[in-house]
Amino acid sequence: MRSRLVVLAVVPGLLAGCGDAALWARYRAERELWQARRVAAEIARRGDGAGDAEVERAAAGFRRIRERFPAARWRASGGTRDGAALDVARVSAEAALDLARLEQTRGRDSAAVAFYDQVLADPGAGSAVALEAALGRAAALSRIGRADDAIAAWIEIGTRFVPVDPERRSVVAQVLEAPLAAALLLERRGRSARADSVRRGVERRCLAALESARGGPAAPELWAQLAASRAARGDLDGSLDALRQALGEPATEARAPELVLALGERSLAANRPDSARAYAAWAERLESPAERAPAMLLAARAWEASGPPDSALAAYAQVVERFPDAFDAGAAARFQRGLILERGGSWERARSEYRSLAATRPAHPLAFAALLRVVRHHAAAGERELARIEGARALETVERLIASQRDREVQLEARRARADLLLAIGRERPAFDALRDLWTRYPATRPGTAAGLEAARLAETRLGDLGGARALYRQLEERAGSTEDREQARAALERLAKDKG
CATH class of the missing domain: 1.20.1050 (Glutathione S-transferase Yfyf (Class Pi); Chain A, domain 2)
Incomplete structure (x- = not known):
């Protein structure tokens, strides 16, 4: 020593x-x-x-x-x-x-x-x-509400930095993903032409990089990024072609299951369920542990899109039975079974699926959606007492999760579910408090801002609490995370001022 x-x-x-x-x-x-x-x-x-x-x-x-x-x-x-x-x-x-x-x-x-x-x-x-x-x-920049500057910053990343690391010969995914994120924001703001222009710029960079990267380790990822951009523009045929090119690259073996699954997803999006099922079967045969459950789920979705309901129900049941520990795939399979049964008029069986989902995966976002569907079904059928009982039971589950879970996303989802359940059973004042709490806790997030706007509208239109509505609209005008939300709050304040006058 x-x-x-x-x-x-x-x-x-x-x-x-x-x-x-x-x-x-x-x-x-x-x-x-x-x-x-x-x-x-x-x-x-x-x-x-x-x-x-x-x-x-x-x-x-x-x-x-x-x-x-x-x-x-x-x-x-x-x-x-x-x-x-x-x-x-x-x-x-x-x-x-x-x-x-x-x-x-x-x-x-x-x-x-x-x-x-x-x-x-x-x-x-x-x-x-x-x-x-x-x-x-x-x-x-996005969090402080400078949306235009944030979009420009994400686009600039795509032009300032090289998409392939010359030393490691690997794709720097963020360089291509950042402008695609900007394009998505532009599209949400109604600027579709500008969004597609940004995507085409990403595609040109991918193709330019592929001129020297073909046959090397970066090529499969470049093709995959090109496919993603084309799909976002609605060019599904071009996206499928890029994915096939990726599969043909020498370095693609490790990513083959992922790429085959992506081919199936794009085929389903292009309304080709037969092709989607074929790709799902191929992905399953490749025996990648990460892709097997999603592959079976894709096949079930393809049956739902084109086949008889019984085929889809059986396919979703297989996902649940064969992959009991698959968190996302299992939750999606149970939820979709519930929806199919509900649409077919088998409400008791649908409710059983929703309850099983909530019991086996209580922290999953679809579990919250399942609880809410049960309550809303009874409320829509005029079964107020059943809606109240189911709502009280669901609220107990949600409150336990809020008290016991520390994961930020679970907390956010659970608090949103609490507000929705309260609204579904007609408890508008507690629902307002729950929505305002969401806004207070998560002001920089899209769900938090959406909850704040909803709380303000609820106070204004249902509770007759114009003072509470104005207070929330002022907070949103100052602190909301996007320009659109701040403009909504400002317009609401102007409308309330005119009504008062």
């Missing part, structure tokens, strides 16, 4: 004495970055339990690195040859990236954007660090 301590004590002296200031600076910068990241990792682990003092301690560590090792100075001194000096500049850029992430944990996305901008303005940051900063910046 003593010898180890002696070596550790001597290392800084050796570095300083070697006459290379860059090596000594790199050692110090990397050590300080490691120390600050240890504090930040503990903050992330503790979540809301971390105190302000701990957060400030980590932030101070990252700021100190930026101040002691200015990236511009070390990049200038390193030129293109001194690797140690350039490493110091990179560490300084990474400290700015970590500061941005830390600001996000504080809920201060505007401050995070400023640090991301620092990284992106630094040519010495390195492409990997710069890409992380660009992705973080786009997400932060």
